[in-house]
Amino acid sequence: MGSGGFASPDVAAKFNACPAHARRALMSIRDWIFELAGEIDGVGPITESLKWGEPAWRPKSGSGITIRADWKAKTPDQVMIFFDCKTDLIDRTRSLLSTDLMTEGNRAIILPLDRPLPEPAIKTALGWALTYHRDRKQDLKQQAT
Structure with missing residues (x-):
């Protein structure tokens, strides 16, 4: 899918409702998900x-797992990437990528809009989310042997 070309008119409408600077950040995140x-x-x-x-x-x-990303009017200077809070992804992000990414609890990565997105760190975290179940199955297999 990549840039533009939304499959869902609801998703397109959601992106179009965001201010331009937030929409650009969210489009980058979206593009990286499809690229990865x-x-x-x-x-x-x-x-x-x-x-x-x-x-x-x-x-x-x-x-x-499902990855969500959004901009909220109540926190207009940031976008957030959300992961399932039952996973260890935010803990892993906090311990391995903490200098590049701010986190909230065990569910979100906070990305301030007043600076460039830290692409390598975000892509690493997104890659972990895209392979979370596969990696856990491989870990369980390795532990069993």
């Missing part, structure tokens, strides 16, 4: 939809 899905073995096509009113992406292959 095409580059990482076993991820494949992405389903794009709205979940809880936020743009959401999930690998059709089941290799990873």
Whole structure:
């Protein structure tokens, strides 16, 4: 899918309702998700939809978890990327990428809009999310042997 070309008119409307600087950041995140899905073995096509009113992406292959990203009027100077709070992804992000990314609790990465997005760190975290289930299955197999 990539840049533009929204499969869902609801997702397109959500992006278009954001201020320009937030929309650019969200489009970068969206583009990186689709780019990574095409580059990482076993991820494949992405389903794009709205979940809880936020743009959401999930690998059709089941290799990873749902990733959501949004801008909120109550916090106009940032966008956030949300992961399932039952995963260890935010803890992993906090411990391994903490100098590049701010986090909130165990569910979100906070990205201030007054500076460039830290692309390598975001892509690393997105890659972890896109392969979360696949990686956990491999870890369990390795532990069993």
